[in-house]
Each structure stands twice: as structure tokens, then as C-alpha cells.
Amino acid sequence: MAFTLAIVIFIICYLFIISEKINQALIALFGGVLLILTKIYTWKDAFIQYIDWNTIALLFSMMVLVSITKKTGLFTYIAIIFAQKVKGAPVPLLIGTALLTAIGSALLDNVTTVLLFVPIILTLTKILQLPTFPYLLTIIFSSNIGGTATLIGDPPNIMIGQAVEHLTFLSFINNLGPLVILLFAFMLAFVVWRFRNELVMQSNLVEDLLKINAKEYIHQSPMVYQSVAVLGLTISGFLLHPFLHIDLTTVAVFGALLLLMLTERELDTEKVFQEIEWITLFFFIGLFMLVGGLEEVGAIDELARYIVWITEGDLPLTAILLLWISGLISQIINNIPFVAAMIPVIEEFRAYGMANVDPLWWALALGACLGGNGTLIGASANVVVAGLAEGEGENISFFRFLKYGVPLVIFSMLLSMIYLYFRYLRPFLNPLFISIIN
Template sequence: MAVTIAIAIFIISYIFIMTEKINRALVALAGGLLLLLTDIYEWEAAVNDYIDWNTVALLFAMMVLVSITKKTGVFSYIAILLAKIVKGRPVPLLVGIAVLTAVGSALLDNVTTVLLFVPVILTLTNLLKLPAFPYLITIIISANIGGTATLIGDPPNIMIGQAVPHLTFVSFLQHTAPVAIMIFILAIFILILLFRKKLNTIDQENIKQLMKLKEGTYLNKTPLLFQSLSVLCLTITGFILHPVLHIDLTIIALTGAIMLLLISEKEVDTEKVFEQVEWVTLFFFIGLFMLVGGLEEVGVIDELARSIMWMTEGDMMYTGLLLLWTSGLFSGIIDNIPFVAAMIPVIQEFESYGMANLDPLWWSLALGACLGGNATLIGASANVVVAGLAEAQGERIPFVKYMIYGLPIVLLSLIIATIYLYFRYLLPYQQTL
């Protein structure tokens, strides 16, 4: 009976999360509460065993850091400067925005990056009288591919990094960044081909208006500018030096956030900073961990792991490729965060079935989940955020229209990732047997 209740609560919660009729954080928390009320597990088990507080705290710290840095206007300054450097030319602007978004997503996280850049891009496209759709699509795809490259770039990677301590910031740079760069270059080339006709004309008068903008006026040249950029750089350096420092990533991020709050107290109201934290996202994670915890508690996760092992007969190559494509395709249909939350304990369970080196499977899950998020507007949190920001300014992104562009890029991305995984991890693993 407990198994049926836990599965029913999980599936119903998923359906409501996908339809977005009710706030997804509220749905996830309600599902977690139902698990407690139906005695699937105790509150102590939820708090101590199932909610990953490290992931929640790491996201919170990065939100605080970016929230303060945003007040300096440095992100608007960079975007406008870029537009002036390319002299408002549509295709170079598209490429520049793509690079900016990908790099920002790798170093900050993709949700935060799109929150910063989408309003600026909509302002620029409106000023230059350019169609916003190609740029919004480019931002979504670049954000998810860029986020694939690092541990903090995409929430699924953060979750994997917290679940597997030896997969450090540098590990992700070494293992997911190379293929992410290859896929990014190919994706941008395809987007240019697809949108070149829509971006081949521009009014010179609009370019003159752009060139008259003074990007320096967007930059608040106060001590906060130096303080925030310094602490942000120190924090990212701390992530990179994590294997040497032997300090938990969450501690590094929290240290950076609290340090910046302390040294910027005269310019920034701490309460205002906390108001700008994306609490909905954080509570969504908490509820999500509780939902997946219900499946763990009743043994569904163990059974899923056994099923995968039975299908692949424990073969690392088949298991890795199955994980890549399953996570890639499922992440396009549902948000990749809950999918990864459900799959992490499944992969961990493989160890009890004799798989000694699980790293190829972790890279399969990370690549599939992050890249697959590009397939639809609900495939990743960054997609939902971009769609919401655009619609608020009258630039609605139709679900099907987006999928026409997103799905082929995902399929191509997964094919490239398959070749990469096969030759770098799966084939060498087979040869050592």
C-alpha cells in the first residue's frame, strides 16, 4: 500500500509540475507534506536523510552573490558594450549574446544568467527593431549548453557534484566542458543558418541610436563594484582550487556570500538582498528531494536500478548510453531537475550490483540531463524563466515553435555526446576488462 501511495503522490505531483497550473514549489512541497501525512516516512528522515541541504545552501549563496553584483550594473554594461562593439549587426550580435550567455551560465549558473541578460537583450532588440525570437532561442540553448560545462552551471550538475564528492569543479571542466564547447559551436552555427534571413536587414538609424548609448552610465562606479567582482572571482577561484583546499564547495560559496554581505553593508541592505533571492526555486528543491525520498523509502529506486541492470545485463557501455539517451529525452519532456533527483540514488545503487567505477554513468547523466533540457520550454528551469521574462514584455515564445528549433539541436547534441562518451569512457572501460 505504501508503495502505491508514494508512486501516486510522485506522479500526480509531476503532472502538476509539468502543467504549471500551480506554482511548482507549492506542488512539490504539498507532495512532500502528503508523504509525511500518509506516514511514508518521518519528518526526521526527510530532514536528515532526503533533503540535500548542501545543494540548497550552494544555490542560495550563489543567488546572494549575483544579487549584490547585479546592483553594480556590470551585466548591463557588458551587454550594451558588446552590442556597440559589433555595431548592432544582427548576426555578430547573436554570436556575441550566445558566447556571453554560455560563459555566464558556466561561471554563475544558467538560471541566474538568463535573469540578468534577457531584459537587456529585449531592450536591445526593441531599440534595433530586430525580431526578439532568434535571440531568446539563442539565450536558452546557450544557457543550457554553457551550464553543462561546469559543476555550478546547471542545477543537475550541482546535484551530481554534491552527491559524488570526488567530482569536483575541475572534474567537470575536464570531462563535460570539452564536449559542451563542441556542441555549442555547432549549435550556434545551426542557429545562424536557420535565422540568417530574419537577421539580414537592419535600419542604419537604429544603429545610430545604439551607438549613442553611453554604456558607462549603466555602471555604478562605487566601492561595491570592486568588492562584488573581487569576491565573485575569489569564490570561483575557490571552486577551482577545491581539490587543493579540501573545503566543501558549499562552504566556499557561503563564505563568499557572507563576506560580500559584510563588506558591502554600507551600500547594500541585507534584507533587500534576501528579498531578491529566488526562494521559490529553493523551496522547489526542498519539496523535490522529499518527493524522491518517498520513492527511496518504499524501495522504488532500488527496483528501478535492478530493472536497468537487468535490461543492460550490467554492461557499462549499454548502461551509459541508456542513461544518456533516457535522461536526454526525459529532460525534454519534464524539468531536468526532478529527473536527476530521481536518478542519483539509482546510479548510487549500481555500486551494490558490482559496478566499481561509476564515473562514466555520472557523466552520461550530467550530459543527458543538461543537454536534453533544450528540447522544450519546460525542459529546464532556465527555459521557463526566459519564457516568463519574454512574455512579461509582450514577446511570447510559442511552445511548439520553440520545440521545432530545440528538439533537433538536442538530438544532434545527444549524438555528439554519444560519440564522446563512447570513445573517451566506455570503449577504454571495455578494453580494461
């Protein structure tokens, strides 16, 4: 009974979320409370086991850092300089945004990257009167693709790297980097081609843009230097994570609290908190509670065991099935609990006589990270971008995003399957399967 009830509550809430008729955070939280009322789990279970407070704290801390830094005019200054360098040309602006987002997501985490870039892009599109959707879509796609390339770029990769000691930072770059570069190039070409008619430069606005003195937008006060210093210190902490062994959340929380203390006399803390995207944070809490219901009744574990049963321990078939299932599921629920459920399952595959299960790790990482591009709730970065955009009056429709996200995920899975086949799986295929493929 509990199994069916948890799935029904999740499906109904998900349908309301994609309908966008009621606030998404409200629906997610309501579903989570329903799970508690129906005794699927308790408040204690929700707070201790299922709500990922590390993610919530990381998001909150970065929102604080970005909010204070935004007050200094730094983002506007960067936006104007960036736009002037490309002379306001919409397509080069889009390409530059994509490159910077992808690189930032690979070196930092994708949530931090979008928190830094979205305010800049929203400022630029307003100055140049350009449509925001193509740029926000590009940021989401670039962050998820770029984050796939490294151990710290996306939460699923961090989890896999922590579970498998020999998969180092360089291992991820070496094994996933080539595919990520190829996928990024295809994605960028598609977005530029699809929105080429909408990305039109208005010469009068460009002339006005080039006349702007960007320095005038910087508020000359100690807060500017304090914000830049603390933001730089925080980002450095992220980059040095493999060496310092201090988790990203601790670095972000320390940075946020330090900046709040340094700027308290100039900017009241209450005003900073008023500008936090609370709706986004509560939406995450609700989503964690909804997915926690599926975890509590064993729905995710059952899916993992079902994969093992279907493939009967065959490595190539398991890798391909794992790629597609993780890619499809990551469009519907957050990829973190699925990866958590699959890690011990993959580790048990050695008992089936598999000497090398590394292809399974790469299949899981690719499916979970790239699958997040499918829907607005498929990855943390997607939800954050949508929340920041809504805060500026730029609503991203769930179904409009779906129209671009799902085809990209299907293409990504096909390309990933080909990549896995030629780089890892071909030596393990039996002769009959090879003859069928060829």
C-alpha cells in the same frame, strides 16, 4: 500502496506544473506536503534527506550577490559595452552570449553562470527591442552543454568525480570536451537558423546604442568596488575549488554574507532580500520533496536494478541504455537523485567481471547533463533562467521550450551514442552486434 501513491502524486503534480495554470512552486510544495500527509515520509526525512540545502544555499547566495551588484549598474554597463562591440547586431550578440555562457558554465557551475548572464541579456534585449526568448533559450542550452565538459560544471559531474577518484578535472575535459564542442556548434547553428528572421537589427536603435556613454550607468559609490571585489573573490573561489577543497556552497555563502556586511550602510539588507527570487527557491524545495517521494518508495532504485536486469552485465548495452534512460529521465525529474542511485550500481558492475567501467561513467554524465535541456525543470539552470525572466515580465512557456528542448536532447543522445561507440564501446562488442550495426 506507498509505491503507487508516491508515483501518482508525482505524476499529477507534474501535469499541473506543465499546464502552468497554477503557480509551479505552489504545486510542487503542495505535492511535497501531500507526501507527508500520506505518511510516505516525514518532515524530518524531507529536511534532512531529500531537500538539497546545498543547492538552495548556493542559489540564494548567488541571487544576493547578483542583486547587490545589479544595483551598482555594473550589468547594464557590461551589456552596453558588449552590444557596442558587436554594433548591436543580433546574431553576433547571440553567438557571443552562447560562447560566454558555455565557457562560464564549464569553469564555474551552470547555475552561477546563468545568474550572472541573464540580467545582462534582459537589459540588452530591452535596449535593442529584440525578442528575449531566443537569447534565454540559448543561455539555457549553452549552460547545460558547457557544464557537461568539466567536473565542476554540473552537479552530476561533481557527484561522479567525488565517487571515482581517478576521474580528475582533466579527465572530464579530455573525455567529454570533444563531444561538447561538437554539440555546442550544432546547437548554436540550429538556434541561429531557426530564429534568423526574428533577429532583426533596428538601425535607429543601434545608432542610439552607439551614442550611449556606458560609464554613466555606473553608480559612483564604494558599493561598485565592493561588489566587483567580492564577486571576483567568489568566482576565484569556484575556480580554485579543486585546489582549496572548499565546497562551492561555502564559498558562495561567504561571499554573499561578506558583501551584505560591506554594503549594509549603503543598501539595506531587507531591500536585498525583497528582490530574491523566492518563488524559484521554493519551487526547488518542492521539486526535491516530490522526487524524495520517489526515492523513499524505491522507485529510482527499482529503475536502476531494472537496467542491470535487462543488460545482464553487458558493458556496451548497459552504456547505451544508461545514456538514453538518464537522458530521458533528466527531462522529467532532477538528474541528481538518479545519478546518486546509479553510482553504487555502476560500482557493483566490477563484480560482473567488467575490468573497465569508465564508459558507464561517461554515459551517465552525458545522459544526465545533456538530458536537462529537454524541459524547463530538467536542470537547475533552466528553472533559474525561467524565474529570473518571469521576474522581469518575460514568461517562458513550458510547451514552447519543450518544442526546442526535446529535439535537442534526442539529437544529443544520438550523437553521444555514436561518440561512445567509436571511442569506448567498439572493442567490447560481440561479433554478432558489430555485424548488425555495420
